[in-house]
Amino acid sequence: MDLLADFHAGVLDQETADRVRVQVEEDPEAREILAALDATTADLGDLPPLTIPDDVSARIDAALEEEVRAWSQQATAPQRSAPEPQPARVVDFAEAKRRRRRRFTAGAGVLAAAAAVAGIVVFSTGGGPDENAAQPPSGTSSGRPPLAFQGEVSLSPAQFSEALNGEKQYAAALADPARLVGCLQANGVQGSNPLGAREVTLDGRPAQLLILSSGEIGRFRLLTVGTDCGPGNPATLSDTAFGG
Incomplete structure (x- = not known):
């Protein structure tokens, strides 16, 4: 389901997207999922723009900053076992925040829709049976009244x-x-x-x-x-x- 949602949101790399597109064309249930996502995206277009609460945004920003520091320290630390020095990984923190905000705004509703229709199809790029395919539970365990x-x-x-x-x-x-x-x-x-x-x-x-x-x-x-x-x-x- 995550793969279908990412395909619909246009965030897959070209090679993966092409492979998924071929499978979707052969799978009517996968096409039904994408049609449902199209309808949900249209409905969401009438809603106010999604925003991240300030406290959540602050925690995410802090986590990104910590990640940047960790990568910087790793990149500048002496490479004791590597035969050749490794190039430092450059992280543009501002661009990372912009990309994260864009994906949150564009993809949150789509991922929610994918979750809502998760039972329609089990979609796999593998060649065999999906061991994670949804099956009826062995009994009632939720304790919810009818x-x-x-x-x-x-x-x-x-x-x-x-x-x-x-x-x-x-x-x-x-x-x-x-x-x-x-x-x-x-x-x-x-x-x-x-x-x-x-x-x-x-x-x-x-x-x-x-x-x-x-x-x-x-x-x-x-x-x-x-x-x-x-x-x-x-x-x-x-x-x-x-x-x-």
């Missing part, structure tokens, strides 16, 4: 953000990856890793909310199923949307 709804599931922005970005929370039966995949397939969903998952109650009945991509930029599918959902049993209780 969200309660009547009639249908309709999330507020705060509830949606918490469900999308927080730890995925599955009802006991759906914590089994095989059962979860069967439940999704029974509801016509291709894939095995929802963007978000949250235990809920609907009309007082225990249920499972699954946040899914709708295929439209900025719009998400809120699929709520009974806890008995599984292969051949969609157990659909509510199917609504968020955003769009």
